[in-house]
Amino acid sequence: MKSSKALWAIGVLTPLAALAAWWFGSANSTNPFFPPLQQILIRFQELWLFAHFSSDVMLSLRNLTLGFTLGVAAGLVIGFVLAMVPLIRWMFEPVIHFFRGIPAVALVPILITLIGFGVEMRVANIALAAFFPTLIATMDGIRSVDGGLKDVCQVYRLTTAERITRVYLPSASPQIASGMQVSLQVAFIVMIASEMLGSSQGIGALTLLAQQSFMSADMWAGILLLGLIGFMANMVFELVKRRVLAWYIGLRAQERAA
Structure with a gap:
């Protein structure tokens, strides 16, 4: 218990120490590309908490949530089917591994050509990015179910x-959850890239525009917001995963104690 509290305290204090070092280290900065943290935080408040919150921040979060949900749902369903029916898996597994090897960001120009620059393109790109990690994790998780359990089912x-x-599902859920967490991280990256490459709205688009316009404080404010959103999304997912898989985490703890 004491060790876990100490680790938690370290996890909280380390980012605070980094922010303090950034604050004092940049306080007297005159470099136009590295403005003081105080100036960045002022622009952060003005841009992301007021001016562009509903028009851009909520738009990015909505696209991320919708694309991630669609991609994960498709990955779960198709992964179950492929894992349960070997003939279908043998037919489509080479195609799956071919397309999963293509970086999701590389699909942005193709989707722009097929769909256009609208919200649909960004959601489709995020969904494709989230699809493959969940699909592979689901297939591997179902196929790795203990043979004794399969005999019991029969x-x-x-x-x-x-x-x-x-x-x-209970046996494969830890591996599926790990795949979903990877899907979330990849989907977040693709959300930013799709906004930078094919949109004039969203956090990624405004951050890129600030960089191209030499508005360094605005650019750093956008980067700071993206880091916070990524951190919070991963933390929320981790909390949900720990609650859903509490039985598995407790079992692993007992095995380590033994």
């Missing part, structure tokens, strides 16, 4: 729905 003549909900 002995008790469980239906396909009962096998998925009572055996396969």
Whole structure:
């Protein structure tokens, strides 16, 4: 208990110490590309808490949430089907591995050509980015279910729905959750890239515009906001994962203690 509290305190104090060092280290800065942190925070408040909150911040968060949800849902469903039906998996697995090797950012020009510069393009790109990590994790998680559990399913003549909900999903859920967390991180990166490459709205677009206009304080304010959103999104996901997989975390703790 004491060690966990100490680690938690270190995790909180380290970012605060970094901010303090940034504050005092940049206080007297006259470099136009590295303005003082105080100036950056002023612009952060003016831009992201007032002027562009509803028009750009909420737009980016909505696109991220919608694209991530669609991508993860598709990855779960298709991953289950491919893992449960070997013939379909053998047919489509080479295609899947081919397309997953293409960086999601590289698909932005193609999607712009097919869909245009609208919100649909950005959501589709985010969904594609979130799709493959969840798909691969779901396939691997279902296929790695213990053979003894599969035999039990046959002995008790469980239906396909009962096998998925009572055996396969609980057994594969830790690996699926890890894949979803990777999907969230990749989707966040693609959200920024799609706004920078094919949009005039959103946090990424305004941050790039500030850089091109030599408004360094605005650029650093955008970078700071993106870092905060990424950190908060990952922290929320980690909290939800720990609550949902509390049984698995407790089991692992008992195994380490033994």
